[in-house]
Amino acid sequence: MISGLESMFSQLRNFFPPDLSPVYLKAALVPLFETLEIAAAATFLALIIGLLVSLYIGARLPGARLLYALLASVRALPDLTLAIFCVIILGLGTAAGVAALTIFYSAAMGKIFADLFASADPGPVEALRSTGAGRVVVTFFGLLPLRLNDLLTYGAYEFESVIRAATIIGAVGAGGLGTELIGSVNMADYRRVTTLVIMLVIVVAVVDRVAWLVRRYPKLLLVFANCGVAAVWVNRPEMLALRHSIERFRSMLPPKAPEHLGVVPGLVGETLLMAFGGTLLAIFLAMPLGLAAARNLSPAVISFPVRRFLEFLRAIPEVVWGLLLMGVAGLGPRIGIMALGLHSAGALGKLFAESLENVPPEPVMAMTSTGGTKIAVASFAHLPLAFAPMMVHSLFRLEWNMRAATVVGMISAGGIGQALFDAQQLFHYQEMAWFLIPTWAMIMVTDLINTRIRKYWKVSEVTVR
Amino acid sequence: MLSIRNLVVAPSRKVAPVLNGVSLDVNRGEKVAILAPSGSGKTTLFRAITGFVPVTSGSITVDGIPVQGLRGRKLREWRCHIAMVSQRHDLVDRLKVYQNVMAGALGRWSTFHALRFLLWPLQEELEEAEHALARVGIPKKLHARTSDLSGGEHQRVAIARALVQHPLVLLADEPVASLDPDLSGQILALLCSLAQENGFALLCSLHQPELAYKYFDRIIRIEDGKISPSGQRRNSEKVEVSA
Numbered sequence: 001m002i003s004g005l006e007s008m009f010s011q012l013r014n015f016f017p018p019d020l021s022p023v024y025l026k027a028a029l030v031p032l033f034e035t036l037e038i039a040a041a042a043t044f045l046a047l048i049i050g051l052l053v054s055l056y057i058g059a060r061l062p063g064a065r066l067l068y069a070l071l072a073s074v075r076a077l078p079d080l081t082l083a084i085f086c087v088i089i090l091g092l093g094t095a096a097g098v099a100a101l102t103i104f105y106s107a108a109m110g111k112i113f114a115d116l117f118a119s120a121d122p123g124p125v126e127a128l129r130s131t132g133a134g135r136v137v138v139t140f141f142g143l144l145p146l147r148l149n150d151l152l153t154y155g156a157y158e159f160e161s162v163i164r165a166a167t168i169i170g171a172v173g174a175g176g177l178g179t180e181l182i183g184s185v186n187m188a189d190y191r192r193v194t195t196l197v198i199m200l201v202i203v204v205a206v207v208d209r210v211a212w213l214v215r216r217y218p219k220l221l222l223v224f225a226n227c228g229v230a231a232v233w234v235n236r237p238e239m240l241a242l243r244h245s246i247e248r249f250r251s252m253l254p255p256k257a258p259e260h261l262g263v264v265p266g267l268v269g270e271t272l273l274m275a276f277g278g279t280l281l282a283i284f285l286a287m288p289l290g291l292a293a294a295r296n297l298s299p300a301v302i303s304f305p306v307r308r309f310l311e312f313l314r315a316i317p318e319v320v321w322g323l324l325l326m327g328v329a330g331l332g333p334r335i336g337i338m339a340l341g342l343h344s345a346g347a348l349g350k351l352f353a354e355s356l357e358n359v360p361p362e363p364v365m366a367m368t369s370t371g372g373t374k375i376a377v378a379s380f381a382h383l384p385l386a387f388a389p390m391m392v393h394s395l396f397r398l399e400w401n402m403r404a405a406t407v408v409g410m411i412s413a414g415g416i417g418q419a420l421f422d423a424q425q426l427f428h429y430q431e432m433a434w435f436l437i438p439t440w441a442m443i444m445v446t447d448l449i450n451t452r453i454r455k456y457w458k459v460s461e462v463t464v465r
Numbered sequence: 466m467l468s469i470r471n472l473v474v475a476p477s478r479k480v481a482p483v484l485n486g487v488s489l490d491v492n493r494g495e496k497v498a499i500l501a502p503s504g505s506g507k508t509t510l511f512r513a514i515t516g517f518v519p520v521t522s523g524s525i526t527v528d529g530i531p532v533q534g535l536r537g538r539k540l541r542e543w544r545c546h547i548a549m550v551s552q553r554h555d556l557v558d559r560l561k562v563y564q565n566v567m568a569g570a571l572g573r574w575s576t577f578h579a580l581r582f583l584l585w586p587l588q589e590e591l592e593e594a595e596h597a598l599a600r601v602g603i604p605k606k607l608h609a610r611t612s613d614l615s616g617g618e619h620q621r622v623a624i625a626r627a628l629v630q631h632p633l634v635l636l637a638d639e640p641v642a643s644l645d646p647d648l649s650g651q652i653l654a655l656l657c658s659l660a661q662e663n664g665f666a667l668l669c670s671l672h673q674p675e676l677a678y679k680y681f682d683r684i685i686r687i688e689d690g691k692i693s694p695s696g697q698r699r700n701s702e703k704v705e706v707s708a
Contacts (some may be wrong), residue, residue: 370570
């Protein structure tokens with residue numbers, strides 16, 4: 001036990017001090033800009049594709065339902081898994097990162113936008129219909145203007161998610177900070193890892209502020225669109241390699257089951273263990289942290305530092321947590337559980353705090369006026385009132401962690417993700433493609449159960465922020 | 466009992482005070498209605514009495530104890546003597562009815578006692594809740610889900626919670642605003658009879674003059690931040706019906 005702690009501390013010492021030499025900082029700027037380029041290009045493309053697809057669905061043109069189902073199932077594939085495929089098809093580099101994020105977020109945005117159109121106020125739309133206008137006209141003159149503000153708001157939120165994803169998408173060789181980070185870990189250059197993690201935390205903090213601005217003034221998104229165009233041009237895939245790409249893609253088909261099918265349930269089990277374990281750990285940590293971070297329950301002396309701590313926890317992506325933990329706690333699913341738990345605790349802690357802050361004031365007043373202590377009032381009013389949104393946030397986290405659990409698998413935490421990554425490393429592309437099937441199935445099932453539970457709790461929609 | 470002298474409540478120096486020299490006495494068992502349009506400061510008056518809004522000048526006392534300057538434990542003890550029933554929405558939906566009722570006892574319970582009750586209510590606590598519910602006429606609802614209650618039942622549970630508090634003063638802020646006339650009458654009659662039986666001072670704000678004249682001993686009005694001179698006993702004033 002003592003010696004274990006000792007080796008942990010000696011491992012930790014390898015991470016300090018961070019490499020802040022001007023030479024390295026200058027060199028690290030390149031992947032930093034790559035990350036920003038990937039994010040800008042992918043957001044731009046995904047916004048356009050997502051909008052077009054959702055308009056098509058909104059207009060209820062033929063095949064709209066099928067298209068919607070397709071969006072839902074593409075969204076079920078983790079972005080990093082998509083990145084592995086894009087790296088194989090398009091080759092190493094930022095173009096693969098742009099492609100992977102574009103596919104994932106086109107589906108994500110398309111689905112959200114389609115949902116927004118579906119829940120648009122029917123009155124004006126019907127009024128337009130009754131003028132005899134066609135479906136496409138109604139879509140452009142009715143649905144689009146009705147929902148424009150919401151579209152921009154959600155677009156800004158997705159932009160934030162894309163940047164977070166772009167910092168790590170490179171972990172499988174798709175360029176940017178992620179590639180640099182994995183390289184440094186593999187070279188056991190831990191002081192540089194610390195430098196990169198610090199950069200990552202700063203980037204995410206800056207993006208947090210920018211995204212807040214964009215949500216406030218959605219029109220800023222139009223300014224960023226120009227950067228998007230430039231980034232798309234810089235990161236365009238090599239067209240000459242098109243034939244090569246198609247060949248690579250064909251080499252993955254048809255998917256072939258691995259020879260030892262008996263190991264698959266074990267792999268699925270490990271991934272599920274990581275997803276559930278990580279989510280439970282996150283809830284366990286986020287409960288006290290969320291209470292401490294809620295500004296209506298805790299004094300600023302406590303809530304302010306706790307908020308910063310939560311930001312730090314969620315600024316570091318799961319994979320990076322996994323890499324950091326690997327140095328001190330070995331391999332296997334427990335790394336995955338801890339990595340998912342720590343990152344999700346940061347996200348859930350913030351959402352729990354917001355749920356507690358957003359409880360209706362009347363019952364709280366009523367409880368306070370009975371003269372109960374602060375803790376008594378919090379447990380009689382705040383906790384039961386915030387229970388439903390907190391449950392929903394936890395369920396969404398579980399779904400998210402299903403994806404994340406396959407992703408952390410790639411850094412030797414086990415499960416389906418590791419099997420998929422190993423197959424890629426051995427160039428068994430058909431087998432690799434086969435592993436997509438259980439991955440996809442797990443996430444779809446979680447999504448389905450999630451929807452059921454939300455219906456049972458009568459919380460149909462929850463704003464993501 | 467409840468005694469208010471020259472009460473001034475001004476949120477800031479720049480705007481006119483919401484309450485500007487209110488004086489009012491309500492005795493044990495007395496039922497007083499406040500007729501006032503929205504925005505006239507009656508909610509501010511209630512919030513000042515419960516210590517949610519600081520008093521700028523003047524005084525509020527209950528049994529001679531002033532609310533000004535009370536903080537922490539002392540403020541909680543003060544609030545313990547004053548029960549609140551408001552429009553609606555002031556029960557916690559996710560709690561069971563008995564939990565909402567016994568929340569009235571939070572003021573005399575320790576934190577530990579409160580948490581233990583949430584997880585493990587004792588028989589005598591359930592009986593106390595049932596007794597309170599019986600007095601408001603719905604003893605069967607003890608284990609019901611709060612979200613399943615009707616509007617009238619909702620207010621009865623809020624009143625039961627106030628009873629558990631054993632208050633000296635009960636403040637009712639438009640308790641019947643979201644109920645139909647029949648139910649409104651029942652709820653006000655219940656409040657008034659409980660005030661008489663338990664001997665607490667009842668201060669109730671209303672919109673409907675006819676209900677005020679029917680059930681209450683005394684009616685006051687708030688105009689321009691002051692109690693207007695028309696506040697008199699009902700038998701000395703004609704029933705007026707305003708549009």
